[in-house]
Amino acid sequence: MAMSGAPLLKSDAAPAPPPSFRLPIAWVAAGAVFVLFWLYAKPVWPAAFEYPKTHVVKLAKWISAAMKWLIDEASFGLFSFTDFTRFVSAVLDVPYTLAASLLSTGFLEGSGSSAIQIVPPLPCVAVIGLVMLLGHWLGGISLALLAGGCFLFLAVFGQWTSAMITLASILVAAPLGVVFGLLFGIAAWRWRWVERVIAPVLDLMQTIPVFAYLVPVLFLFGFGPTAAVIATLIFATPPMTRIAILALRAVPSEIIDLGNMVGCTDRQMTWRVMVPAARESLMVGMNQVIMLSLNMVIIASMIGAGGLGFDVLAALRRLDFGAGLEAGFAIVALAIAMDRLSQAAAEKLSAPAAGNQTSGLVARHPHLAAALGLVLITVVLGYAVPAIHTYPEALQLSTGTFWSEVVAWININYFDALEAIKNTMLLNVLIPFKRFLGDLPWLGVTAFLGFAGYRLGGWRLALLTVCLPLFIAVTGQWEKAMITVYLCGISAAIAALIGVPIGILSATRDRIWSGVQVAIDTLQTLPSFVYLMPAVMLFRVGDFTAMIAVVAFAVAPAIRYTALGIRKVDPRLIEAGRAMGCTEWQILTRIRLKLALPEILLGLNQTIMFALSMLVITALVGTRDLGQEVYIALTKADTGRGLVAGLSIAAIAIVADRLISAGASHTRRRLGLE
Amino acid sequence: MTTPEARLVCRNVWKLFGADAAAFLAQHNGRPEAAAIARAGLVGAVRRVDLDVHEGEIFVIMGLSGSGKSTLVRLMSRLIEPSGGDVLFKGENLLKLSQSRMIEIRRHQMGMVFQHFALLPHLTVLDNVAFPLDIQGMNRPAREARAREMIDLVGLNGKESAFPRQLSGGQQQRVGIARSLAVEPEIWFLDEPFSALDPLIRREMQDEFMRLQTKLHKTIVFITHDFDEAIRLADRIAIMKDGEIVQAGTPEEIVLTPATSYVAEFTKNVARAKVIRTRSLMVPADSGSVEGPVVSARSTIADAAPLFLDGVAHLGVTDDAGELIGRLDRETVVALMLQG
Ligand SMILES: Nc1ncnc2c1ncn2[C@@H]1O[C@H](COP(=O)(O)OP(=O)(O)OP(=O)(O)O)[C@@H](O)[C@H]1O
Numbered sequence A: 001m002a003m004s005g006a007p008l009l010k011s012d013a014a015p016a017p018p019p020s021f022r023l024p025i026a027w028v029a030a031g032a033v034f035v036l037f038w039l040y041a042k043p044v045w046p047a048a049f050e051y052p053k054t055h056v057v058k059l060a061k062w063i064s065a066a067m068k069w070l071i072d073e074a075s076f077g078l079f080s081f082t083d084f085t086r087f088v089s090a091v092l093d094v095p096y097t098l099a100a101s102l103l104s105t106g107f108l109e110g111s112g113s114s115a116i117q118i119v120p121p122l123p124c125v126a127v128i129g130l131v132m133l134l135g136h137w138l139g140g141i142s143l144a145l146l147a148g149g150c151f152l153f154l155a156v157f158g159q160w161t162s163a164m165i166t167l168a169s170i171l172v173a174a175p176l177g178v179v180f181g182l183l184f185g186i187a188a189w190r191w192r193w194v195e196r197v198i199a200p201v202l203d204l205m206q207t208i209p210v211f212a213y214l215v216p217v218l219f220l221f222g223f224g225p226t227a228a229v230i231a232t233l234i235f236a237t238p239p240m241t242r243i244a245i246l247a248l249r250a251v252p253s254e255i256i257d258l259g260n261m262v263g264c265t266d267r268q269m270t271w272r273v274m275v276p277a278a279r280e281s282l283m284v285g286m287n288q289v290i291m292l293s294l295n296m297v298i299i300a301s302m303i304g305a306g307g308l309g310f311d312v313l314a315a316l317r318r319l320d321f322g323a324g325l326e327a328g329f330a331i332v333a334l335a336i337a338m339d340r341l342s343q344a345a346a347e348k349l350s351a352p353a354a355g356n357q358t359s360g361l362v363a364r365h366p367h368l369a370a371a372l373g374l375v376l377i378t379v380v381l382g383y384a385v386p387a388i389h390t391y392p393e394a395l396q397l398s399t400g401t402f403w404s405e406v407v408a409w410i411n412i413n414y415f416d417a418l419e420a421i422k423n424t425m426l427l428n429v430l431i432p433f434k435r436f437l438g439d440l441p442w443l444g445v446t447a448f449l450g451f452a453g454y455r456l457g458g459w460r461l462a463l464l465t466v467c468l469p470l471f472i473a474v475t476g477q478w479e480k481a482m483i484t485v486y487l488c489g490i491s492a493a494i495a496a497l498i499g500v501p502i503g504i505l506s507a508t509r510d511r512i513w514s515g516v517q518v519a520i521d522t523l524q525t526l527p528s529f530v531y532l533m534p535a536v537m538l539f540r541v542g543d544f545t546a547m548i549a550v551v552a553f554a555v556a557p558a559i560r561y562t563a564l565g566i567r568k569v570d571p572r573l574i575e576a577g578r579a580m581g582c583t584e585w586q587i588l589t590r591i592r593l594k595l596a597l598p599e600i601l602l603g604l605n606q607t608i609m610f611a612l613s614m615l616v617i618t619a620l621v622g623t624r625d626l627g628q629e630v631y632i633a634l635t636k637a638d639t640g641r642g643l644v645a646g647l648s649i650a651a652i653a654i655v656a657d658r659l660i661s662a663g664a665s666h667t668r669r670r671l672g673l674e
Numbered sequence B: 001m002t003t004p005e006a007r008l009v010c011r012n013v014w015k016l017f018g019a020d021a022a023a024f025l026a027q028h029n030g031r032p033e034a035a036a037i038a039r040a041g042l043v044g045a046v047r048r049v050d051l052d053v054h055e056g057e058i059f060v061i062m063g064l065s066g067s068g069k070s071t072l073v074r075l076m077s078r079l080i081e082p083s084g085g086d087v088l089f090k091g092e093n094l095l096k097l098s099q100s101r102m103i104e105i106r107r108h109q110m111g112m113v114f115q116h117f118a119l120l121p122h123l124t125v126l127d128n129v130a131f132p133l134d135i136q137g138m139n140r141p142a143r144e145a146r147a148r149e150m151i152d153l154v155g156l157n158g159k160e161s162a163f164p165r166q167l168s169g170g171q172q173q174r175v176g177i178a179r180s181l182a183v184e185p186e187i188w189f190l191d192e193p194f195s196a197l198d199p200l201i202r203r204e205m206q207d208e209f210m211r212l213q214t215k216l217h218k219t220i221v222f223i224t225h226d227f228d229e230a231i232r233l234a235d236r237i238a239i240m241k242d243g244e245i246v247q248a249g250t251p252e253e254i255v256l257t258p259a260t261s262y263v264a265e266f267t268k269n270v271a272r273a274k275v276i277r278t279r280s281l282m283v284p285a286d287s288g289s290v291e292g293p294v295v296s297a298r299s300t301i302a303d304a305a306p307l308f309l310d311g312v313a314h315l316g317v318t319d320d321a322g323e324l325i326g327r328l329d330r331e332t333v334v335a336l337m338l339q340g
């Protein structure tokens, strides 16, 4: 498909008008055919509008049956599949229990409510101190204060126990995710066939919404923190794998030659040459894995991860905004601390260690020594002074009631205004659009997508853009898929309407841009759960609330890509524009925006991906789309239903992604940027 | 002159990039024409190369960008598998060796210096230089002692605990040189070692390189795209174009009798006196028959000329052992210098 522009022009140059003219005509014709079909075909061919129920393929049932077989009967000779899953859980349970005991529950004797604590967990002062020492070692005093402040916040606002449970899950899942991702990455780098197998799996895993992972994990590993750790691992490993492959590929070929010339064996080549040479990029991956783990651990509260995610979830179910918001703030504090610490770690560990000549164990490792001392002293003192051990309840602040009151106040004073906004949007935009999409013939939509795929990327893309919608229709999900498209489409559109102008305004003003950048960076480190709380508080459950949360989550990439695209425009072109006497407005519209268009399209693509992934989470506030389908499957542990719905969401994501990417590279070619 | 022993021999070596290159080569009896290669959509990076590198000489491969130099030197060390042909190292066909034997040879008998230095960013200068020894499994004190010796040799004392990114380009390449010499290789490959350096530093590094070679007498394959560098350093030069060697010979042969117009284009602006060595212009003479100052048979005329300023009519010419082997007359030198 990699045709270069020149021969393409030559082959059909003579009579045909230039491509920029030909294109709209074909599109308009296809659009007209589609509209005619939509308006007049219904009486003649109803099956094209509503997929016949009798022909629905019961894929969900089959998958569920297969899973059941897997659990009940499948066996590998010596041991059954259930033995295998039990074994995995048991293995992961060891580090998790250790981390959780150390940080939160203490070491217990016995189980359940009759358990007796034999050794208490680490004192909260010790944990805060350790975090500060870590911050100091990695990034100096300011990082120490920031990290310590975030953890102190957890203690002061009474979120300590939950936060430590969440932290324990991350401490187990993130390192394992890094290790597995690295190993997969190395395997893919070393053996081509591994890469061929892994690449499509990675692509798919990136688009399947997180909830969909939870269902089979819940089914296979049961409800509880270990299952949550497994789900987190499955979620966080693919990005690390991807980063590892890219990082290893980016190692200069000379370094590989060097490894061979000094006579490295394969193993030496991997561990002594490649991995160290790639470690800067690998460290970036580590940061990402930690942040993804945090996001997932929060979501995995639905299958028993406990911790802060559970608090938010429980608060949502009770509609207790105060409690939910507090837990939400705690998540934000934890996220900021983990993000800054892991970023500093990445920087510190990828820069070569300075030679340390001082002798003596303590002198060489002052931070380690201080940490050990701190733990010893606080543990001993903790027995004598309880305040050192657990942050005294009397000093805890609870903003829960405060926030509940704020919400109540807002609702009393602005209820009408908020309702009015909500209803206007619902009546004038959301509902009509939903009806419109629901009305469309699935066959016509599929055909039109196929046409778009063909125009933008050739028959291969067309095949994809026909088959995936067909999958949705054939498995009987068309209606729910259209609701998904409607919510996602509107949210992405609004996010773009907000994000693109902000991107344009901030791109050319350095000072504003650096502020905006910090804001969107922070927004992106927040787990998606956090976005739900404020929206629910103001607008209660429903499509509009979901939309607000999705917009808040998805606006960051729209801003980022727009601004980056504009900032990337060659300054010489701008100068040339000025020299020709363009006004600022002309420079913006004729030069900047035009050249940044491919980038903006990619940003739109990301916005849609973000919106889709958030949409599934908004199932919690009662939408009726595929996300809800996954959520219901989750509560019923119905693997087939969850997976099919998850795959359908992935199908939507893939179609949108491929079409927009093809469109972007099409535009780029037309602008001569490629 | 006795013919020196050939250390490294390439026989009809080919490297075609693209699908099924070996099959294509076999179809064309191992000698396809350039047009056929292009038609098949392959890249003929190295074509029908025959050459031998002698013990203790500096063999320079010169060619413009994309002429296949890097590919050729990687074929010689079997970093790349040739599409066809043989590479003999000390009589052993490298292409037939097992992987473990190849590792053995690379560990103990080959060294390579890279254009972009290829230093490991996470290791100090000392650890970088000791790295090949570490890979061989040498213990720490032994390898560090050896590495320090090498660092001394290239004049980097005091920088042992610096990291590559803290060094200048010239210093980094000194580390690369020290590292490649740490294993005492029998053949030393240098792929454009000085191309990434500023002209002044490059000049300094060339001198340094010559100083090392007079000490070490390695067998060297040196890659460059700079003709001046080639004639400065080479005992023999092979000139490459589009993957083929168009001419191979001593700098004098190449300058005096360029084989093609392509070669002549390079030699056009080269001052003869800087290329021609005293050995080629001297009249044979018996030891003791010439009085006065002497020059080495390896020096160029340009180097010898200043000695005539004292008014002597001829110089004695000595071989590497310091024995007088000939006489260089003032008139011959003046005649050559006047030609330019
Ligand atoms: N892995 C490869 N795949 C395909 N073609 C290659 C590959 N490596 C080199 N080539 C081609 O082989 C030819 C010779 O490349 P080579 O790197 O040997 O040139 P060079 O003389 O070292 O050039 P330079 O001075 O730029 O380093 C070039 O046309 C290059 O494009």
Ligand SMILES: [Mg+2]
Pocket: B069, B070, B071, B192
């Ligand atoms: Mg090269």
